[in-house]
């Protein structure tokens with residue numbers, strides 16, 4: 001099989017490897033689409049901590065495809081179209097026992113600590129198969145759209161913490177690919193309004209087209225004035241900006257829920273927050289990272305039902321041989337989601 005192997009910073013190459021055969025309980029998936037995300041860009045640049053120097057591994061954790069072969073007891077038939085959730089976990093630490101596999105103390109994940117989906121085939125370990133990482137599709141779907149289930153699951157994990165209701169004014173800060181996914185997911189809850197704050201005119205236009213009730217240019221408009229005295233009931237900060245986190249508290253309505261969705265660059269994550277706003281307005285400030293199988297299942301249901309048109313995010317499809325150009329496109333910031341189609 002052909003696989004895109006990361007051999008160090010800036011060193012990604014397509015290599016020929018033996019196609020895996022599944023042992024008992026294991027599944028081999030023929031990959032039809034695997035999305036490139038920010039994590040992969042960090043892996044490619046050598047700044048991801050799961051890929052220390054000397055690591056030789058196939059990245060790719062947004063995986064959709066078809067079961068090519070299944071080992072004894074795997075419980076899924078060859079030919080089944082599937083989404084593969086990436087996070088496996090150890091299964092025994094407290095976080096795993098609580099169902100927070102995304103916070104496992106010794107995490108294992110496809111494309112992160114295990115060979116992933118930038119490859120014609122990927123081996124899913126028995127532990128992952130047992131805990132339901134291989135999710136059969138209920139109907140045929142575009143594999144590239146199915147690969148977007150993974151980032152959508154991260155988005156849902158953040159929104160679940162915020163409990164979006166029908167009367168809520170939702171503010172999404174940032175209209176990059178993740179901000180747009182937040183917009184699509186928030187609209188499913190039919191809130192009173194979704195406001196998107198984004199300095200780029202092109203991205204604001206896109207957010208308006210995708211259903212934002214109001215877009216705001218924070219560099220020239222007063223977001224607080226737009227939201228009015230009541231503020232926003234749910235605020236999702238989907239931009240790696242310390243100032244946006246601090247401002248979120250000031251823009252929050254009484255009883256608002258806030259999710260710091262994006263991490264800040266390490267070394268600049270200490271932010272001065274007015275904690276009296278949290279106290280007197282009874283704000284709930286949350287953070288979420290990655291996703292669990294339950295988040296992936298919920299995201300897959302939204303994509304299967306058509307409630308979220310995940311395919312809208314896919315702006316490029318490239319074969320493995322053009323992975324370099326695909327990574328460049330993903331890095332440029334102009335593409336929304338570039339998907340490798342092995």
Ligand SMILES: [Zn+2]
Nearest residue numbers: 037039062151
């Ligand atoms: Zn991702």
Ligand SMILES: [Zn+2]
Nearest residue numbers: 090093096104
């Ligand atoms: Zn664990």
